[in-house]
Amino acid sequence: MPNIENLEDRIIEIYRWHYLDVYRFLICFTGNQNDAEDLTQEVFVRVLNNLSNFNTGSLKTWIFSIAKHTAIDHYRKKRFSSIFKEGFFKQLPSSEMEPDDLMERNEVKIIVHAAISKLKPDYRAVVILRGVNELTIKETADILQCSESKVKVDYHRALKILKNKLNIDPGEVIGNANG
Known part of the structure; x- marks a missing residue:
């Protein structure tokens, strides 16, 4: 055996x-x-x-x-209405960060998570895979069973929507917005 x-x-x-x-x-x-x-x-x-x-x-x-x-x-x-409401993208806090900075970062994350939850499912999946899980464009395309160019376009559009809704750079919170 x-x-x-x-x-x-x-x-x-x-x-x-x-x-x-x-x-x-x-x-x-x-x-x-x-x-x-x-x-x-x-x-x-x-x-x-x-x-x-x-x-x-x-x-x-x-x-x-x-x-x-x-x-x-x-x-x-x-068909749930609120996704990410508990803010689970937790990072280990840096020992050098001030408590006020940590609180502000966590508040921004919660706001971003709420905005991500309002994206259509295709955009939400791309943002999670690329921005949160930091998968490559190819890996994301394979998972979503679409072309790499669709991943790039959807990711760009999703980040643009987030930026407009939040009036901040979502790349600062969920990862690199470029690529």
Whole structure:
């Protein structure tokens, strides 16, 4: 039974390497920790059940594609109105930052998250994948099953909408707005 042990080891390794990124994506997409935990579990059950069907391409991209479809299915079922309301894009605070600066940064993040939640799902997914998870344009295109140029255009348009709504540079909060 060495094959089973190897398969089990591979599954454990896949989970260990990709769990946090998938969880982060889902928490950003749903805005709810409990839903994100449930959906993350569902994603890895789907990965386990379909791993034998995976044979080419990037494993990470394939897993994120499953996560995206799981999140969209959830979104369609629930049709929730507020995403990111709890502000889960947490960064480790710098010990050099003043408490007032930390508070201001967190307030801006919450406002940005609220604005992101109002974007149409395609724009929201691109912003989360590119701006939050910092995936490449190619990885994002593979996950969203679209062209790289569509990713670039949607990301640019989404950031432009955010900038207009917020009157700030969203790149300062969610990542580099260029590229």
